[in-house]
Amino acid sequence: MNCLHIKLTFDAMCDMLMSITEDSLLRQIEEDCNAVSDAMLSIPIMIPGTRYYKGITARKRLMETFREIIAKRRRGEETREDFLQSMLQRDSLPPSEKLDDSEIMDNLLTLIIAGQTTTAAAMMWSVKFLHDNREAQDILREEQLSITNMKPDGASLNHEDLNNIRYGLKVVKETLRMSNVLLWFPRVALQDCTIEGYDIKKGWHVNIDATYIHHDSDLYNDPLKFNPQRFDEHQKPYSFIPFGSGPRTCLGINMAKVTMLVFLHRLAGGYTWTLDDSDTCLEKKAHIPRLRSGCPITLKSLSKTMLES
Numbered sequence: 001m002n003c004l005h006i007k008l009t010f011d012a013m014c015d016m017l018m019s020i021t022e023d024s025l026l027r028q029i030e031e032d033c034n035a036v037s038d039a040m041l042s043i044p045i046m047i048p049g050t051r052y053y054k055g056i057t058a059r060k061r062l063m064e065t066f067r068e069i070i071a072k073r074r075r076g077e078e079t080r081e082d083f084l085q086s087m088l089q090r091d092s093l094p095p096s097e098k099l100d101d102s103e104i105m106d107n108l109l110t111l112i113i114a115g116q117t118t119t120a121a122a123m124m125w126s127v128k129f130l131h132d133n134r135e136a137q138d139i140l141r142e143e144q145l146s147i148t149n150m151k152p153d154g155a156s157l158n159h160e161d162l163n164n165i166r167y168g169l170k171v172v173k174e175t176l177r178m179s180n181v182l183l184w185f186p187r188v189a190l191q192d193c194t195i196e197g198y199d200i201k202k203g204w205h206v207n208i209d210a211t212y213i214h215h216d217s218d219l220y221n222d223p224l225k226f227n228p229q230r231f232d233e234h235q236k237p238y239s240f241i242p243f244g245s246g247p248r249t250c251l252g253i254n255m256a257k258v259t260m261l262v263f264l265h266r267l268a269g270g271y272t273w274t275l276d277d278s279d280t281c282l283e284k285k286a287h288i289p290r291l292r293s294g295c296p297i298t299l300k301s302l303s304k305t306m307l308e309s
């Protein structure tokens with residue numbers, strides 16, 4: 001199932017950014033992006049076979065692919081309404097505001113890597129937490145079915161429906177609190193300062209430990225329990241920071257939330273599921289916590305489940 005989460009979010013991301021829908025090209029870009037991600041925590045040794053080497057060569061291939069797509073657009077061979085097109089439209093602006101090809105390519109790769117594995121991992125954890133918490137799954141399902149029942153047959157979700165997925169949003173938040181997709185955010189102190197009595201010197205590297213904050217029992221009652229309802233109460237400032245905080249807050253916060261809401265709506269509103277692998281070990285050497293098993297599941301459509309019960 002993790003593979004499916006990754007494929008879903010990856011394809012949606014590439015479509016939104018560059019309107020790529022051809023499967024073979026998507027799979028090639030996906031493989032290369034995975035190699036770049038895997039290289040992030042590797043030792044920087046440029047020897048064939050190492051994770052670092054694979055990441056650097058994959059990045060070169062990706063840049064070539066993006067360069068070709070950009071060249072086609074610049075030659076006017078294709079025009080789309082996507083993120084790439086909006087970056088290219090800056091060509092008509094004064095030179096200081098234009099983006100050159102390498103900036104455009106960097107932006108594309110940054111958004112794919114920042115947005116794809118994070119959202120896919122969060123979706124995987126929501127499947128696992130909801131599987132282990134049947135009560136939360138049932139409340140979520142009830143909400144999704146009531147939204148579907150109010151709509152004409154086959155109509156897709158609109159903005160108003162998304163605003164009505166209130167319990168679903170709490171499931172998203174509780175999943176992000178417990179899974180800590182990004183474990184900590186590194187910062188460098190730009191000047192000497194004192195925080196809560198601790199002196200921090202200019203140039204020190206400081207890590208904001210989101211995992212600790214999200215599991216602090218002074219902030220969250222029974223922090224190891226998956227309890228979406230806890231978000232009925234107002235959170236203290238800086239106690240819930242899955243998307244960071246301040247000027248470098250996640251740019252994709254709304255996209256991530258909407259992607260997860262649509263996914264949960266479809267999943268809980270259409271299916272029940274069982275886990276095919278109960279292994280709870282985490283993947284080794286991954287910079288985002290994920291189940292080693294990939295969280296494979298078997299889906300059963302609700303209509304079938306209802307007939308059987």
Ligand code: HEM
Pocket residue numbers: 110111114115116118119122176181182185186241242243244245247248249250251252253255256
């Ligand atoms: C569940 C999904 C996601 C989580 C948990 C997440 C988390 C984060 C966090 C914690 C940061 C801030 C890191 C820091 O302060 O140093 C961040 C930054 C960022 N995120 Fe996300 N993210 C998610 C999805 C996305 C998506 C879908 C996109 C893009 C489409 C995206 C694009 C970015 C970018 C570009 C930054 C850098 C912002 C900057 O430095 O100014 N993220 N993300």
